[in-house]
Amino acid sequence: MRVLGIETSCDETGVALYDTEAGLLAHALHSQVAMHAEYGGVVPELASRDHIRRLLPLLRRVQAEAGVGLGDIGAIAYTRGPGLAGALLVGASFASALAAALGVPALGIHHLEGHLLSPLLATPRPAFGSGITPASGHEPSPKLRFPYVALLVSGGHTQLMRVDGVGRYALLGETVDDAAGEAFDKTAQVLGLGYPGGPAVARLAEQGDAYRFKLPRPMLQSHDLDFSFAGLKTAALTLARKEGLPLPPAGGGDPERLRRDRLQAAADIAAGFQEAVVEVLAAKCLAALRQTGLERLVVAGGVGANRRLRDRLDAEARQKRFEVYYPPLELCTDNGAMIAYAGALRLAEARGAGGAFGVRPRWDLGSLGAPA
Numbered sequence: 001m002r003v004l005g006i007e008t009s010c011d012e013t014g015v016a017l018y019d020t021e022a023g024l025l026a027h028a029l030h031s032q033v034a035m036h037a038e039y040g041g042v043v044p045e046l047a048s049r050d051h052i053r054r055l056l057p058l059l060r061r062v063q064a065e066a067g068v069g070l071g072d073i074g075a076i077a078y079t080r081g082p083g084l085a086g087a088l089l090v091g092a093s094f095a096s097a098l099a100a101a102l103g104v105p106a107l108g109i110h111h112l113e114g115h116l117l118s119p120l121l122a123t124p125r126p127a128f129g130s131g132i133t134p135a136s137g138h139e140p141s142p143k144l145r146f147p148y149v150a151l152l153v154s155g156g157h158t159q160l161m162r163v164d165g166v167g168r169y170a171l172l173g174e175t176v177d178d179a180a181g182e183a184f185d186k187t188a189q190v191l192g193l194g195y196p197g198g199p200a201v202a203r204l205a206e207q208g209d210a211y212r213f214k215l216p217r218p219m220l221q222s223h224d225l226d227f228s229f230a231g232l233k234t235a236a237l238t239l240a241r242k243e244g245l246p247l248p249p250a251g252g253g254d255p256e257r258l259r260r261d262r263l264q265a266a267a268d269i270a271a272g273f274q275e276a277v278v279e280v281l282a283a284k285c286l287a288a289l290r291q292t293g294l295e296r297l298v299v300a301g302g303v304g305a306n307r308r309l310r311d312r313l314d315a316e317a318r319q320k321r322f323e324v325y326y327p328p329l330e331l332c333t334d335n336g337a338m339i340a341y342a343g344a345l346r347l348a349e350a351r352g353a354g355g356a357f358g359v360r361p362r363w364d365l366g367s368l369g370a371p372a
């Protein structure tokens, strides 16, 4: 069966076509990052309007790439929540209207379930049975199967979950304040880097000394699986101000040497901040594996694209003999493929699953049941 996936929860419009036999046929993404950049964050009303503009052209594009006509679509999965209400409504309305016109089921998917299951997307033989060939360029992860521990790190979430199957999720720990991605974004702002901050901080960190400044490792010794990033973010902010950051615009009258010193300080703060986040995330992942006795770790969400985090977890995995899985880089951040895939898994386990029209801007993943 061909499942169309629609993602519009925040600032990416994602559309994908997934085939339960052949795997991911095509996926297309439009990022609104450039549009929101001048405001320093996502403007909800602009996001909704842009989703309206983008959905149809993206659908046409994936259809052409996959060679799939509208009549070949067997179900439509869309992000029902959590996310921005207006943005969600655009995707939900589009998906529901198209599903009604085609006479196929529309399935409202939990956005985080999409992230949680996305590393299985490249698996040739997923847990539910039918053989799946990964789309070209997608590394297969043939050994990944339930149960596993998942670290979900995005701009809105930092959670450790135990995943026993589709819809069987138990929260192990979460952030008590800011999400890790949010802390990356705010640190980028105080360093004078653009939005979104994660990739920019990571790039600048490559030229920095992670140990020049002493930055806190919040809740590293808390003996639970919770996180806190607000204090670390504030420490980076205080340090940045002390070092005269963000830099005044070019030609601000600073002597060249002072400018160079400040640029180096920015790189050192970026590296120190990244190292602190990575250290805490890695330590809590290890603790979650110990506590659950599980040997597989999945890292999902935008911050999961961070190279330093991946290197650190890979090294720990080799040493402590557990397995770690990531979605392909392009599927780490929001996308339609993970929504189509979660929809396909739910359909496979609960024939005819439907659901009334609606969105859930706030939605607890733990309250999500397994397919009936």
Ligand code: KG4
Binding pocket: 010, 153, 154, 155, 156, 157, 180, 181, 182, 184, 185, 196, 197, 198, 199, 202, 301, 302, 303, 304, 305, 306, 307, 332, 333, 334
């Ligand atoms: O999952 P995602 O696309 O959107 C949601 O928040 O749901 O994640 C976006 C977040 C942003 O905060 C962004 O700064 C962060 O992921 N991010 C990164 C990297 N790439 C994206 N953070 C650190 N390192 C990266 N390479």
Ligand code: ZN
Binding pocket: 111, 115, 154, 301, 302, 333, 334
């Ligand atoms: Zn996301």
